Structures are given as structure tokens and as C-alpha cells.
Amino acid sequence: MTAVVLGLLAGAVLMALIGNNPLSGYIYLFRGGLMSIERVGNTLATATPLILTGLSVAFAFRTGLFNIGAAGQMLIGGLCATAVGLTLTLPKPLLLTLMVAAAILGGAVWGFVPGLLKAKFNVHEVVATIMMNWISYWTVYYVVPAYFKGAYLETESRKISEAASLKVHWLTDLFGGSYVNLGFFLAVVSVIIIAFVLNRTTLGYELKAVGFNRHAAQYAGIGANRNIIMAMMIAGALAGLGGATFYVGYASNIQIGILPTQGFDGIAVALLGSNSPWGVFGAAIFFGLLHSGKGFMNAMTNIPPEIADTIIATIIYFAATSILIERNWDKLKKKVGGAK
Amino acid sequence: MKHVVEMLNIRKEFPGIVANDDISLQLRPGEIHALLGENGAGKSTLMSILFGLYQPERGTIKIHGEKADIANPNVANQLGIGMVHQHFKLVHNFTVTENIILGMETKKGIVLDIKSAAVRVGKLSEKYGLNIDPCAKIEDISVGMQQRVEIIKMLYRDAEVLIFDEPTSVLTPQEVRELMKIMRNLIAEGKSIILITHKLKEIKAIADRCTVIRRGKLIGTVNVADTSEEKLAEMMVGREVSFSVHKKECQPGEVILNIKNLSVLSSRKVMGLKNISLDVRSGEIMGIAGVDGNGQAELVEAITGMRKAEFGTIFLRETDITNMSIRDRIESKIAYIPEDRHKHGLILDYSVGDNMIMKVYLHQPFSQNGLLNSHAIREHAQRVMDQFDVRSGQGPAASARSLSGGNQQKAIVGREIYHDPELLIAVQPTRGLDVGAIEYIHKRIVEQRDNGKAVLLVSLELDEILNISDRIAIINSGELIGIVNACDVNENQVGLMMAGVKRGETA
Numbered sequence: 001m002t003a004v005v006l007g008l009l010a011g012a013v014l015m016a017l018i019g020n021n022p023l024s025g026y027i028y029l030f031r032g033g034l035m036s037i038e039r040v041g042n043t044l045a046t047a048t049p050l051i052l053t054g055l056s057v058a059f060a061f062r063t064g065l066f067n068i069g070a071a072g073q074m075l076i077g078g079l080c081a082t083a084v085g086l087t088l089t090l091p092k093p094l095l096l097t098l099m100v101a102a103a104i105l106g107g108a109v110w111g112f113v114p115g116l117l118k119a120k121f122n123v124h125e126v127v128a129t130i131m132m133n134w135i136s137y138w139t140v141y142y143v144v145p146a147y148f149k150g151a152y153l154e155t156e157s158r159k160i161s162e163a164a165s166l167k168v169h170w171l172t173d174l175f176g177g178s179y180v181n182l183g184f185f186l187a188v189v190s191v192i193i194i195a196f197v198l199n200r201t202t203l204g205y206e207l208k209a210v211g212f213n214r215h216a217a218q219y220a221g222i223g224a225n226r227n228i229i230m231a232m233m234i235a236g237a238l239a240g241l242g243g244a245t246f247y248v249g250y251a252s253n254i255q256i257g258i259l260p261t262q263g264f265d266g267i268a269v270a271l272l273g274s275n276s277p278w279g280v281f282g283a284a285i286f287f288g289l290l291h292s293g294k295g296f297m298n299a300m301t302n303i304p305p306e307i308a309d310t311i312i313a314t315i316i317y318f319a320a321t322s323i324l325i326e327r328n329w330d331k332l333k334k335k336v337g338g339a340k
Numbered sequence: 341m342k343h344v345v346e347m348l349n350i351r352k353e354f355p356g357i358v359a360n361d362d363i364s365l366q367l368r369p370g371e372i373h374a375l376l377g378e379n380g381a382g383k384s385t386l387m388s389i390l391f392g393l394y395q396p397e398r399g400t401i402k403i404h405g406e407k408a409d410i411a412n413p414n415v416a417n418q419l420g421i422g423m424v425h426q427h428f429k430l431v432h433n434f435t436v437t438e439n440i441i442l443g444m445e446t447k448k449g450i451v452l453d454i455k456s457a458a459v460r461v462g463k464l465s466e467k468y469g470l471n472i473d474p475c476a477k478i479e480d481i482s483v484g485m486q487q488r489v490e491i492i493k494m495l496y497r498d499a500e501v502l503i504f505d506e507p508t509s510v511l512t513p514q515e516v517r518e519l520m521k522i523m524r525n526l527i528a529e530g531k532s533i534i535l536i537t538h539k540l541k542e543i544k545a546i547a548d549r550c551t552v553i554r555r556g557k558l559i560g561t562v563n564v565a566d567t568s569e570e571k572l573a574e575m576m577v578g579r580e581v582s583f584s585v586h587k588k589e590c591q592p593g594e595v596i597l598n599i600k601n602l603s604v605l606s607s608r609k610v611m612g613l614k615n616i617s618l619d620v621r622s623g624e625i626m627g628i629a630g631v632d633g634n635g636q637a638e639l640v641e642a643i644t645g646m647r648k649a650e651f652g653t654i655f656l657r658e659t660d661i662t663n664m665s666i667r668d669r670i671e672s673k674i675a676y677i678p679e680d681r682h683k684h685g686l687i688l689d690y691s692v693g694d695n696m697i698m699k700v701y702l703h704q705p706f707s708q709n710g711l712l713n714s715h716a717i718r719e720h721a722q723r724v725m726d727q728f729d730v731r732s733g734q735g736p737a738a739s740a741r742s743l744s745g746g747n748q749q750k751a752i753v754g755r756e757i758y759h760d761p762e763l764l765i766a767v768q769p770t771r772g773l774d775v776g777a778i779e780y781i782h783k784r785i786v787e788q789r790d791n792g793k794a795v796l797l798v799s800l801e802l803d804e805i806l807n808i809s810d811r812i813a814i815i816n817s818g819e820l821i822g823i824v825n826a827c828d829v830n831e832n833q834v835g836l837m838m839a840g841v842k843r844g845e846t847a
Binding site for chain 2: 200201202203205208209212213215216217218219220221222223
């Protein structure tokens with residue numbers, strides 16, 4: 001929370017420095033994300049993939065692994081979902097189920113490989129997941145033009161049919177025509193499941209034990225290798241699901257040559273949410289709000305939209321150094337108290 | 341007489357407890373002053389105040405009779421106070437000299453001048469008989485040598501007062517003797533020493549005076565020469581302590597653990613254990629004596645499954661467990677109190693409750709169908725904590741990290757014994773604990789033996805081995821030198837065997 005406040009303050013200073021009124025800037029920024037039911041929907045839609053990638057990174061963190069490959073897992077998940085959506089013609093519920101399952105499976109495979117490499121050959125997961133990012137990047141680069149070429153552009157896939165979209169009429173209507181889609185509910189369910197797994201199950205107990213202290217886990221007879229692979233698969237599956245919510249929910253086709261930024265933003269979301277599932281949820285919604293409000297702020301004032309990105313970056317910075325800040329704050333309080 | 345350091349009426353509070361309550365300590369020039377107290381008595385807090393890590397709420401500190409305000413460790417350094425920490429603060433891939441000058445590098449222009457620093461380190465080493473190679477890398481030298489590097493670090497900064505925080509807890513008996521020699525050299529050269537410890541033998545061996553604190557309160561300062569170990573122990577614990585363990589006659593039963601021709605690779609990829617055969621019966625304590633690093637770790641890890649056996653077999657009763665998984669061995673009722681309680685014994689970030697189910701979380705009632713039962717876990721932990729006198733601020737919900745070392749160890753001992761093992765392996769079960777806790781843990785281990793369990797005890801403390809074992813196996817360089825009955829031997833004989841001299845041979 002301190003980080004958020006400090007980040008917003010820093011943003012205010014920046015706005016003032018370039019000659020704008022920070023107060024009105026923020027009013028427009030938040031109004032841009034919240035002023036109508038449609039904009040609230042868009043905020044949630046923007047936050048949806050962030051919830052899932054953040055959850056992916058946070059889950060891996062809790063088990064002592066740094067999943068920097070959420071981007072690649074998300075992209076491959078999106079590709080799998082798109083491929084199923086463009087190939088099969090089925091009733092909507094069945095088709096969506098298959099697409100989501102394909103996305104989860106794709107992401108899980110993308111997490112499984114680094115997990116296996118780490119467990120068997122002690123290859124560091126940061127290296128392996130970064131390489132997996134590029135494998136999925138080039139896979140999309142090849143597969144999309146070869147099999148799912150768009151009607152006008154070589155660089156993107158065909159649009160998926162309405163039956164294959166996570167957008168549904170009742171939800172779109174409810175939110176006044178916004179982008180919000182079923183993916184948001186999938187994300188919420190994922191948060192609940194992950195929170196449950198981490199805190200209440202033997203699987204979570206084992207995973208966290210390996211994350212906290214590999215040696216003690218081994219001593220207790222918990223197989224570290226099996227848990228590393230399992231953790232990476234679950235992390236990958238979450239990011240893969242995030243890919244489905246983005247490419248067949250928020251958007252309706254997939255472009256080549258782009259690694260989704262949400263994958264990397266997931267690291268920031270996990271950090272700000274201090275790696276707890278509900279913390280991640282809150283952090284992702286907040287980031288979604290800033291993202292969806294910045295356009296409105298830009299339109300109504302002279303403040304460039306990059307200020308919102310700067311605020312996000314500053315918040316991440318403060319979140320990363322929050323321990324330092326708190327310690328100094330305590331010291332300051334003590335000094336002031338001592339002077340009295 | 342003028343004092344080098346005077347700490348007068350020091351009071352320090354932490355949230356919830358008074359760590360130091362009106363404590364005074366006066367250090368005379370050229371003396372070794374022991375600071376004695378149980379774990380958590382407030383020794384470290386008091387010394388941290390002297391070293392500038394904490395600020396006292398009340399009380400004054402005088403250095404050479406002048407009032408000093410020690411705001412941080414740098415001030416302490418300038419005043420000539422140096423501390424050798426229990427856990428060394430060294431950079432492992434740096435050389436001795438590089439570690440010593442870290443923070444006050446000598447320079448020639450803008451280039452580091454390691455050479456002249458190394459010369460000075462060499463001179464200091466010679467002067468105090470430290471026998472250290474200034475150019476050796478830290479990772480290549482023994483723990484005892486690393487400690488000496490810490491000592492030189494203080495001397496290099498012209499420290500007059502040296503604080504040693506539990507310096508012998510990481511050393512072998514030989515290294516302890518060496519350290520004592522070094523401390524005497526330091527005194528002869530006019531330094532003064534404060535020795536934090538809870539080992540009474542050491543105090544008797546080397547200290548001039550001793551200040552005892554208990555639960556944050558000053559009990560008194562005594563001349564060591566006029567006091568007995570028993571008296572010191574009583575002052576520290578607050579009641580009479582028995583040193584010898586009362587044991588019933590040993591009644592060995594059937595063979596529980598049977599090791600045949602076992603050879604194990606050490607982490608340095610050489611044979612750490614060579615062709616050892618050994619058995620442990622029910623109702624007996626088999627002690628493993630040996631200098632650290634002579635195959636104890638390999639032996640224990642091969643039995644528990646943490647390390648692979650290269651040759652030979654291990655049987656638990658009639659079952660061959662040589663290649664069993666760790667979990668299966670746990671299930672066949674091998675309990676293991678590991679040497680390193682932070683690395684292996686506990687998950688420090690877990691609560692005490694979660695730590696207590698580390699080996700049984702898959703069993704009912706702790707979990708069912710993959711779901712944990714937090715109520716059962718809490719109750720189980722509470723029972724273990726009650727039975728084994730584990731004290732924590734918030735019961736089973738407290739994080740394992742927040743417990744004192746003694747309570748952490750009691751928790752591990754409790755967890756392992758509570759599972760009702762057939763074979764109990766205890767490695768250094770009382771390492772770094774105070775006499776009260778040691779007495780308690782010994783009692784519980786002997787109790788296991790009296791209940792007909794087989795106990796394998798590995799310890800570097802020869803006293804411990806001699807006191808509670810029924811039979812003693814002595815190992816040296818990974819080889820079994822001999823197995824003797826504990827009642828037939830004395831410290832000297834075992835000591836010789838530890839050095840590799842077989843029984844019957846003349847030394």
C-alpha cells in the first residue's frame with residue numbers, strides 16, 4: 001500500500017513538473033477507468049490476463065522458482081486456443097471448454113520443459129523460461145501465417161467466430177458494450193483455487209516446503225524434483241489460461257512478432273501483490289485501472305499517457321524497495337519520538 | 341583499578357520482554373571475562389549493545405573510564421572493540437587478506453595494495469601464533485582457520501577489546517585447544533577478552549572472571565578460580581544440575597540396524613566412508629566418536645537415504661533399506677535428528693505446527709484426500725510442545741524462526757521421538773545448547789533406549805559420547821578403528837583411537 005501511495009505521489013510530482021494539475025490528472029485517470037459501467041468492464045477486461053500471469057509468477061515464487069516465461073506460456077496458450085477455435089465448429093459451450101483446455105495444456109507444456117530441465121539437469125529456470133519465450137514467439141511466427149492467415153494481413157490470424165469468443169452477449173450488454181468476458185470469471189476461479197491449493201492442501205504444503213527450504217524438504221522425504229516440475233506446470237497452465245482470456249476474449253485474433261507484455265507485467269503484479277493470490281488479484285485490478293484510464297486522461301488533459309506507465313514503473317520500484325522504506329520510516333519515527 | 345570497558349545498569353527492552361534488566365559488567369585490562377547464561381538469557385543483546393548494534397534504554401557505557409555513546413559498529417571499532425561473530429562474516433571466494441582489508445582497503449593511488457596488507461596480516465599472524473596463510477582462499481581453509489581470520493580482522497583494526505561469541509561451537513576439540521592458546525597469546529599482548537559461552541568447562545579452563553545472567557537479570561560476577569562448575573551451572577540455570585546421566589543397566593535386544601561393508605562417496609567425490617560394518621541393537625545407544633569430517637555425515641546420510649551407498653548393504657531388522665527412498669525409510673520408523681537444525685531440521689518460515697507434521701503430513705488425521713486438517717495439526721503440535729517443553733510466544737502458530745535455538749532443537753527432538761521410531765539417529769543433538777537443555781535432551785534420548793529403541797548417537801563432544809553411549813564406534817578417515825564398551829574406556833583411550841591409533845597398538 002505504501003508503494004502505491006508513494007508511486008502516485010511521484011506521478012503527481014511528474015505531472016506538476018510538466019506543467020499540469022496533478023489533481024485533475026488523477027481525476028481523469030480514475031474516471032477513465034471507472035466513470036461508466038462500460039469503463040469498469042474494460043478495466044476488468046484489461047486486468048484479466050494480468051491476474052493470471054501475476055498468479056503464475058506468484059505461484060512459482062512461492063515454490064522457490066522464478067517464472068520469467070509467463071509471456072511465452074501466455075502466447076502459446078493463446079495460439080492453442082485460437083487454433084482450436086478456428087479449426088473446430090461446435091456449439092459454443094463445448095468449443096470454449098476445448099479452447100480453454102487447449103490453452104491450459106499448451107501453457108503447462110511450456111512450463112513443464114523448464115521444470116524438467118531444472119529437475120534433471122539443474123538448468124536454471126530463468127534461462128530455460130526465457131528461451132521458451134522465444135520458442136513460442138517463433139512458433140506463432142510460423143504457424144499463424146502458414147495455417148491461420150488473416151483475410152487482409154499476413155501478420156495476424158483470422159478473426160475467431162463469435163461462437164469461439166469468451167465474450168458473451170449478456171456480459172457485454174450488462175457492462176454496456178465493454179470488452180469484459182468470461183475470462184474474468186476464469187481468473188477469479190483460478191485465484192480461489194490457487195489460494196486453496198497453497199494454504200489448505202498437502203500439495204501446497206509440499207510445494208511451499210520445497211520453496212522455503214529444499215534441504216529440509218528432502219530430509220522430510222518430499223521429492224524436490226517432482227515438485228519443481230509440478231510447480232512449473234501449474235505456473236505455465238495459469239499463464240496459458242491468461243493467453244486464452246487475452247487472445248480469444250479481450251482480442252479476437254493473434255498477431256505474430258509480439259511477446260505479450262502482460263507476461264512481464266505479471267512479475268510486477270506478483271511483486272506488488274506480495275505473491276499472495278488475493279494480493280495478486282488486487283494488484284492486477286489496480287494495474288488494469290491505470291492502463292484503461294490513461295487514454296481518457298490523455299484526451300482530457302495535456303498529460304501524456306506515458307505518465308500512467310511511469311506511475312506503474314514507480315510503484316513497482318517502491319514495491320521492490322518497500323522493506324527499505326519501511327525500515328527508514330521506523331527509524332524516522334523513533335528519532336522523532338526520541339526528540340520529544 | 342581502571343576498567344577497559346564498563347557497562348553500568350544497562351536496560352534493554354524488546355516488544356514484550358526485557359532482554360537486559362539493570363545489568364552491569366566491568367572488564368579489567370588483560371583479563372578473559374566470561375559471560376555465561378542460557379540461550380535467550382540476554383548475553384547476545386548485552387554484547388550487541390556494546391558493539392553498537394542496539395541502543396540501551398537506560399544505563400551508561402564507559403570505555404577507559406570515559407563515557408561513550410556507541411551509536412553503531414563503526415564507533416565501536418574506533419573505540420577498539422571488535423567482535424568475532426558466531427557465524428563468520430567472510431567472502432568465500434576471496435583470499436584471507438582480501439577479507440581482512442574489506443572495508444578499509446589499503447591503496448596505492450587508485451589501485452588496491454594487497455601486498456603490503458598481506459605482509460601486515462602475516463606479521464600479525466606470527467605475533468599471535470595464528471599460523472595463517474594470508475593468500476589462501478577462504479573456501480579452501482577449515483572452519484577453525486576461518487575463525488582465526490575473523491580474529492586477525494579485529495587485530496588488523498587495532499581492537500583492544502575482543503568479544504568472542506560462542507567461539508567453540510563450531511570447532512573440534514583440537515581446534516578448541518588451539519583457540520585457547522591463541523586467546524592466551526592475545527592476553528599476553530595486552531588485549532582484553534569477553535567470552536560469550538554456555539560451556540562451563542571452557543570457562544574453568546581459560547576465564548579469569550565470569551558474569552552470569554539469567555532471564556535478562558544479573559546473577560553475579562565471580563572469580564572462576566574460586567568457583568566450581570556445579571556452582572556456575574546452578575547460577576546459570578537457577579537450580580541444581582546433574583552432569584552425569586543416570587542410566588539403568590543396558591539391556592540390548594535383537595539387532596535393529598545392521599550395516600555390512602558400507603562404502604559411501606563424500607561430497608568431494610572421494611570415499612568418505614570405507615567398508616564399515618556395524619550393528620545397533622534395540623535398547624542400546626551406539627555412539628560414533630570421531631573428529632569432524634571423518635565419515636560421520638556419510639554414514640548417517642547413507643542410513644537415512646540422503647546419500648547413495650556405493651557398496652555394501654544396510655538392513656533395518658530383516659528389510660534391506662540400502663536403496664529405499666527417504667520417505668520409505670521414514671515410514672519404516674527411522675527417526676533422524678539432523679546436525680544442522682536450520683538447513684535440514686526445520687523449515688524456518690513455516691509455523692511450529694507445520695514443522696511438526698513435516699514427516700507425517702500425508703497421514704490421517706493431518707490430511708485426508710490431499711486436504712490438510714489444520715485443527716489436527718495444531719493439536720498435534722501443542723501436544724509435542726507440551727511434552728517436550730518447547731516454549732514459543734504464540735504456541736504452534738509461531739514461526740519456527742522466532743524460537744530460540746534450544747527450543748528449536750527441543751521441537752525437532754520432540755517431533756522425531758513422538759513418531760515412536762524403531763531407530764533413532766541423533767547427530768550432535770545438543771550442539772550449541774545450554775546445560776539445562778542438554779540435560780533434558782540426554783534424558784529423553786536415554787529414555788528411548790530404555791523403551792527398547794535402538795539409538796545411534798553421533799557427536800563431536802567426547803563427553804557426550806562417553807556419558808550416554810553403551811557402546812562406542814570410533815572412526816577415523818572413514819574407517820572403523822574399533823568398537824568398545826563405554827564402561828571399559830576413558831577419554832584418553834578414545835581420543836587416541838579418534839586419532840587413528842588402533843587398540844592394543846602402542847602410540
